[in-house]
Amino acid sequence: MKQFIGKRAIASAVSLVGLVILVFFLSRLTGDPTDLYLPIDASQEMRDQFRELNGFNDPLIVQFGRYVADLARLDFGQSIREARPAIDVVLQGFSWTLSLAAITMTLVTIAAIVIGSLAAFNVGGVFDRITTFFSLIGASAPDFWIAIVAIVIFAVNLHWLPTSGTGTPWHWVLPVAVLFIRPFGLILQVVRGSMITALSSAYVKTAKAKGVRSRPIIFVHGLRNGMLPVITVIGDQAAGILNGAVVVETIFGFPGIGKLMIDSILQRDFAVVLAAIMVSALAIFIMNLLIDLAYALLDPRIRY
Amino acid sequence: MTETLKSAGEPPKGRLTTFLKLLWADKFALFAAVFLLVVVLCAIFGPLLLETLATKQNLRGRNAAPFDLEAGWAMILGADALGRPLLPRIVVAAQNTIFVAAGAVFFSMLIGTALGLIAGYSRGRAAQMIPRLGDVIMSFPSLLLAVIVLYILEPSVGNIIIVLAITRIPIYLRTARAEVLEVRERMFVQAAKVMGASDRRIVFRHILPVVLPTLLTIATLDFAFVMLAESSLSFLGIGIQAPDITWGLMVSQGRPYLTNAWWLSFWPGLAIILTTLSLNLLSNWMRIALDPTQRWRLEMGGRKNG
Numbered sequence: 001m002k003q004f005i006g007k008r009a010i011a012s013a014v015s016l017v018g019l020v021i022l023v024f025f026l027s028r029l030t031g032d033p034t035d036l037y038l039p040i041d042a043s044q045e046m047r048d049q050f051r052e053l054n055g056f057n058d059p060l061i062v063q064f065g066r067y068v069a070d071l072a073r074l075d076f077g078q079s080i081r082e083a084r085p086a087i088d089v090v091l092q093g094f095s096w097t098l099s100l101a102a103i104t105m106t107l108v109t110i111a112a113i114v115i116g117s118l119a120a121f122n123v124g125g126v127f128d129r130i131t132t133f134f135s136l137i138g139a140s141a142p143d144f145w146i147a148i149v150a151i152v153i154f155a156v157n158l159h160w161l162p163t164s165g166t167g168t169p170w171h172w173v174l175p176v177a178v179l180f181i182r183p184f185g186l187i188l189q190v191v192r193g194s195m196i197t198a199l200s201s202a203y204v205k206t207a208k209a210k211g212v213r214s215r216p217i218i219f220v221h222g223l224r225n226g227m228l229p230v231i232t233v234i235g236d237q238a239a240g241i242l243n244g245a246v247v248v249e250t251i252f253g254f255p256g257i258g259k260l261m262i263d264s265i266l267q268r269d270f271a272v273v274l275a276a277i278m279v280s281a282l283a284i285f286i287m288n289l290l291i292d293l294a295y296a297l298l299d300p301r302i303r304y
Numbered sequence: 305m306t307e308t309l310k311s312a313g314e315p316p317k318g319r320l321t322t323f324l325k326l327l328w329a330d331k332f333a334l335f336a337a338v339f340l341l342v343v344v345l346c347a348i349f350g351p352l353l354l355e356t357l358a359t360k361q362n363l364r365g366r367n368a369a370p371f372d373l374e375a376g377w378a379m380i381l382g383a384d385a386l387g388r389p390l391l392p393r394i395v396v397a398a399q400n401t402i403f404v405a406a407g408a409v410f411f412s413m414l415i416g417t418a419l420g421l422i423a424g425y426s427r428g429r430a431a432q433m434i435p436r437l438g439d440v441i442m443s444f445p446s447l448l449l450a451v452i453v454l455y456i457l458e459p460s461v462g463n464i465i466i467v468l469a470i471t472r473i474p475i476y477l478r479t480a481r482a483e484v485l486e487v488r489e490r491m492f493v494q495a496a497k498v499m500g501a502s503d504r505r506i507v508f509r510h511i512l513p514v515v516l517p518t519l520l521t522i523a524t525l526d527f528a529f530v531m532l533a534e535s536s537l538s539f540l541g542i543g544i545q546a547p548d549i550t551w552g553l554m555v556s557q558g559r560p561y562l563t564n565a566w567w568l569s570f571w572p573g574l575a576i577i578l579t580t581l582s583l584n585l586l587s588n589w590m591r592i593a594l595d596p597t598q599r600w601r602l603e604m605g606g607r608k609n610g
Contacts, residue, residue: 015440026456136588140580142532144539145555145573148562156563246451247536262540265455273452 005289012285016278023277024064024270032056033080033268054080067274076278077271081264086271090257090279096166097249097256098283101241103172104179109234112184116191117218117226123196131188138185147178147251164253175252179245183237190233191226198226227298235291239284326593333589336582343579347402350395358396359547362387370567382567384557390567394575397549401576404461404550405531408468413523416473420480421507421515425488435481438474450533454542464543468530479522483515517594524587528580535576551576 034050042050051057055066070077076087119128154174155163162171198204199222207221246258253259257276264272327334362383370382370390381390423434450467457463487493488511496506535552537543544550546557551572558568 011436011439018440023452026452029456136584137577137581140528140577140584142535142539142552142555142573142576142580144536144552145569145576148555148559148569149573152562152566247540250540262451265452 004292008289009285012281016281019277019281020274021064023274024067025060027265027268027270027273028060028063033270036268037080054078076275079264079269079272081267081269081272086269086275087279089272090260090275093255093257093260093276094279094283096254097241097245097258100172100175100179100245100249100254100256101238104176104241105183105234105238107176108180108183108187108237112187112191113223113230116188117195117223119188120192120195120199120222121214121218128192132192135185135188138181139189140185141181143178143182144247144251146181147174147248150174150178151251164251166254171252175248175254178248178252179241183234183240186237187230187233191230194226194229195222198222201225224298228295231291231294231298235287238287323593327589330589330592332585336585336589339578339582340586343398343402343582346395346398348399350392351399354392354395358388358392360388369565370571381571382565384554384568390571393549393554394551394572397551397554397572398575400461400544400548401531401534401550401552401579404464404468404534404544405527407461407465408472408530408534409523409527411465411469412472412526413476413519415469416476417480417515417519419473420477421484421512423477424481424484425503425507425511434477438477441471442474450537451540451542454537459537459542459545461544461548464534464537468533471533472526472530475522475526476519479518480515483518484511487511487514517590521587521590521594524583524590528583528587531576531580531583 032051033054034047034056038046038050055063058066067077074087076085076090078084079086079089082089115131119125119131122128151163151174154161161173162168165171195218199218204217204221207217212221245254245256246262248254249256249259250262257280261273261276263269264276327337364387381394383389384393419434419437423431450471453467454463493506493510496510501509534543534550535555538550538552539556541556544553546553554572555569555576558565558570558572561568
C-alpha cells in the first residue's frame with residue numbers, strides 16, 4: 001500500500017516538474033509584463049526599476065534557478081497583479097472552486113445513483129426511457145450555452161436569481177445547476193449500465209427467489225457491486241469540474257481557480273499561473289489516490 | 305443465432321445493407337445519422353455556396369428578429385449584430401467546427417491506438433513506459449493547459465487541433481491497451497503465432513479488427529466531447545478567431561446582446577446540442593450494432609435496445 005502510494009507520488013512529481021519547466025519558459029515567451037502594469041507614459045527609469053524589482057532583467061535560466069530556489073523554501077513568488085504571495089491568491093481561488101466542486105459532485109452522485117438504479121431495475125420501462133433521454137441531452141449540452149440561457153431565463157426575465165458574482169447562497173444556485181448537468185448525464189448512464197449487469201447476476205436472482213424486497217435488492221445487493229465503474233467516472237468528472245469550472249466561473253464571475261488562471265495568463269502574472277498549476281495537479285493527484293482507495297474498500301479482491 | 309436462422313432462407317446480403325437495416329431498426333439512431341449527414345454536407349459545401357451571403361453586412365437589419373419571413377429565407381433565424389443573416393452563418397460555421405473536431409479525433413485516435421497496440425502487444429520496456437505517458441497527460445486539467453498553450457502559440461486551426469488531440473490521446477491509448485492485453489491471450493492469436501505469423505500480421509490482421517469497433521464507438525462519443533471543448537475555447541476567446549467562425553464563437557459573439565436579442569446565442573448553441581446529441585445516439589447504436597452478442601436487440605425490432 002505505502003509502496004503503491006510512493007510509486008504514484010514519484011510518477012506524478014516527475015510529470016509535474018516537466019510541466020512546471022515547460023510552462024515557466026513558455027509563459028515567458030508571451031512578453032514582458034512591464035508594459036501591461038505601468039501607465040503608458042511611464043518613464044524609462046520607472047520601467048527599468050519595475051523590471052529590476054521583479055527580476056525580469058536576468059537571463060531566463062537565472063530567473064528559473066531563482067524560482068526553483070524559492071520553491072524549495074515553499075515560496076511561490078509574488079503575484080504582480082495583487083501584490084501579495086501568489087500561493088495565497090491561488091489557495092483563495094482554489095477554496096472557492098473546491099466548494100463548488102464538492103457541492104456539485106455530492107448532489108450529482110446522490111441523484112445519479114438513486115435515479116440510475118431505479119431506471120436499471122425496470123429496463124425499457126417509461127421511467128427508464130425518460131431518464132435515458134434526458135441524461136443524453138444533459139451529456140450533450142455545452143455548459144456555456146446552458147449558463148447563458150439560464151441567465152436569460154432565471155436572472156434577466158424572471159428575476160429569481162442574481163446574474164453573477166458571490167455573496168448570498170442564491171449566487172451559488174446557477175453555477176451549481178449548470179455544472180451539475182453534464183456529469184449527471186454521464187454518471188447516470190454508467191450507473192444504469194453497470195446496475196443492469198449487477199442486477200442480472202446470480203446472487204441477485206437468489207435474493208429475489210428468497211423473497212427479499214426490491215429496495216434492499218437494488219441498494220444493498222446490486223449497488224455495492226455495480227459501484228466500481230461508477231467511481232471511476234465520478235473521479236473523472238470531479239477532475240473535469242476543475243476544467244469545466246473555467247467556463248462556468250468566467251460566465252458567472254465566480255472567483256475560483258479557473259477564472260483566476262485565465263485572468264493571470266492574460267495579465268502575464270506568471271507566479272500565479274505556475275502556483276495554480278501545481279495546486280490543481282496536487283488536487284487531482286489526491287483525488288485519484290482516493291478513488292483507488294475506494295476501489296479497495298468496495299472490492300476486497302483488489303489489493304495494492 | 306437469429307443471424308443463422310435468417311440467412312438460411314435468404315441469399316447472403318452485403319455488409320452495407322445489413323447495417324442500413326440495423327440502422328432502420330433504431331429510429332433515434334436513424335434520425336441522428338440523417339442529421340449528421342446534413343451537418344457534414346453543410347460543412348463541406350456550405351462555405352462554397354453561402355460564404356458571400358453569410359458575410360454580407362446589412363446595418364439596417366441589425367439583430368433582426370427570427371421567424372420574419374418578409375426579409376427572405378436567409379433571415380428566418382434572425383440576423384446578428386452586424387445584420388448578417390444567422391442561418392447561412394451557422395451553415396458556414398459548421399465547416400470549422402466539424403473540421404477541428406474531426407482533425408483532433410483523427411489524430412488522437414491514430415496516435416493513441418498505435419501507442420496502445422504497442423503497449424499492449426510488446427512485452428519490453430515500451431509496455432512499461434507508454435501507459436505512464438497517458439497518466440501524465442490525464443493528470444492535469446486539460447482545458448487549462450489548452451488555454452496556456454493556445455495563448456502562447458497563437459490560436460489557429462492547426463494549433464487547436466494539436467492541443468485537443470494531445471489531451472484526448474490517453475482515452476484511445478488506455479482502451480486499446482486494455483483490449484489488446486485481453487485479445488492477445490485468445491486462442492486464435494495463439495494459433496496464428498504457432499503457424500508462424502509475423503508480429504505485424506498478428507497485430508493488424510488478428511488483433512486490430514477485434515479492437516477497432518470499441519475504438520470507433522469511443523471516437524464517436526469523443527467527437528462530441530472535442531466539439532464541446534473547441535466550442536468552450538472559442539467561447540473563451542482563445543479558440544478560433546474572428547473573422548473565422550465556429551458555433552462556439554457565435555455563441556460568445558451573441559453574449560453582449562443576450563437581454564434584447566437572445567437568438568444570436570441560442571441558434572448556434574442549439575446546433576451544437578443537436579450535433580452532440582446525434583453523436584451520442586449514434587454511438588449508443590454502434591455499441592449494439594458492432595457487437596455480435598448484442599446485435600439481436602436491433603434485429604428483433606421492437607424497443608428493447610437498452
